[in-house]
Structure formats: C-alpha cells, structure tokens
Amino acid sequence: MEDWKIELGKKALNAGVLKDPQWLDRLDEPMPLWVLLEIAFQLIEKLDPPSISYD
Incomplete structure (x- = not known):
C-alpha cells in the first residue's frame, strides 16, 4: 500500500x-x-450546526 494512503488513514483516525x-x-x-x-x-x-433559538 502506498505511503500517502497510510498517512491519510492515520489522519482520518486521529480526526x-x-x-x-x-x-x-x-x-x-x-x-x-x-x-x-x-x-x-x-x-x-x-460545518453547519443546527441553530438554537434564543426566544
């Protein structure tokens, strides 16, 4: 497996x-x-969390 795939997988795991x-x-x-x-x-x-009304 290519190194870039392994690094991408590690980033995804850490995130x-x-x-x-x-x-x-x-x-x-x-x-x-x-x-x-x-x-x-x-x-x-x-990216677009649900908004909470303050009313």
Whole structure:
C-alpha cells in the first residue's frame, strides 16, 4: 500500500473520521455506502450546526 494512503488513514483516525484502527489495513477495500453517508452527515453537522433559538 502506498505511503500517502497510510498517512491519510492515520489522519482520518486521529480526526475521528475512522473509529476502527483495523481500517488502516484495509484502505484499498471498497467502503460501504452507509459509511460514506455517516461521514458526510458528520461533516455537514460540523460545518453547519443546527441553530438554537434564543426566544
């Protein structure tokens, strides 16, 4: 496996995007769609958190 993939996997693990360190050994395997959707929704929530009304 290429070094850049391993470094990218380590960054994802440190950032909490990947929660299972075993993914570092499987970076070339296809990822299920539900995993990509979970990451997308986490990113959306971080970039645009739900607003709380102060009324």
